[in-house]
Amino acid sequence: MIIQEPGFITPQVLFLGSRNICMYLVMGEQHAMVGGGVAWEVSRLESQLDHYRVDREKIRYLVVSHAHYDHCGAVPYIMKKYPHIQIVASACAAHIMNKPQAIEMMRSVNRQTLNALKRPHRVDDIPLDFQQIPVAHPVGDGDHLDLGGLTLRFFQTPGHSRCSLTAYIPELGMFFPADSVPFPDEERQDLTVSANHDYDDYLTSLEKLEPLAIRMVAYEHGGVLTGKDAGSIIPRSLEATRKQRERIRNRYEELQDLGLLVEEIAGKYHALPLFQLVPFDTLRAIIGRMVRSALGLL
Ligand SMILES: [Fe+2]
Ligand SMILES: [Fe+2]
Incomplete structure (x- = not known):
């Protein structure tokens, strides 16, 4: 089954954003946001945080899965609005998100999309323009964040991009693959493979994830997979x-x-x-x- 509407998916995990661009708020004693979103969804994100009465002061971390514009576009706004939030990403993504060429490319896509959607370029007087993202916590295999009651464990999973990072909450069996794992599609039985950068690396990353006990797959596109569809995601992904x-x-x-x-x-x-x-x-x-x-x- 797929949950495609934002809202609480467990008492401690809130699905934010939209079915196309998903973000998650993981609420231990401290909170972490997973998914860097897009600039044109920032107003929606703020309304959702208001609606669910989220105490922004408790949000300590923002995990960016990889340096693609549709996974880090809201981060410059969030950094300015909430300077206490620390950015978590792979060392490779940290490098890319500070490279002038990559910044310029993401800035240009951001502007074009805001224009195409006729959205303002500022929210609460904060510009939505893409800018470099300083990463406070470069993480990789074996690293984790203790949120108090919940843990975020990290895995480097190159293949979709060089810099892809996935996160896993062992206490909930919840897995955040971003684009590192094939996507389910309601109309097709097959999973849609996203091995954009390197096919061998993509397969090796999937093999690395095989031992995880997965109960929910919280994608950054398409929503949350539950039940046996979630439990079998890695073997099915390898096969596909x-x-x-x-x-x-x-x-x-x-x-x-x-x-x-x-x-x-x-x-x-x-x-x-x-x-x-x-x-x-x-x-x-x-x-x-x-x-x-x-x-x-x-
Ligand atoms: Fe991507
Ligand atoms: Fe993506």
Whole structure:
């Protein structure tokens, strides 16, 4: 089952944002926000925090899963509005979120999207412009944050991006994969593989996650998977990722044309609700890298 509406998913975990861009508030004695969101959802986030009467002073950490614009776009606003909140990310993401080229790219996507959605560029007189993100806690394998009653354990899970980090709350069996694990799709039985950066790394990361006892999968896109769908997510993800590589290899044998193959697969991804808003040229570039990586052509 998938929970797609924001609200409490357990007494200690509040799903914030929207079904497309999800964030989570993990409430131990201290709170941690998981997911860096997008600039154009900041007003919604503030209303939700008001609605659930969240004491912002208790929010000590904000975990950024990876340095893609749709996972860290709200962070510059949150840092300015709540300077006591400390940013947690992988060392690699910390590096990328302070690189002028990456900052410029994310700033440009932010501005374009705010314009396209006709949203203001400021909320509470705080600019929504993307800017560098200083990371107070660079974390990786073996690191954890003690929130008092709940623990956030971290795993480096490269493959979707170089800098991907996943989090896990052992006390709840709750897993926060961001984009590191394939996405479920209501209309398809298959999981949608997101091995954008490196196919082998993606599989190795999934293998690393196999021992986790997972009861809920809290994605940053699409909502929260529960029940047996959640418990079986890692074995099913491994199977889907390996099968997709086989399909890519077989189709490449048939077509003998990398350009055609990428076009065909990008078309299939573009038809999925999750990717409909991604410009086709961008999606073609992303899928092109995934296909070349799957074929060992990088
Ligand atoms: Fe991503
Ligand atoms: Fe994403």
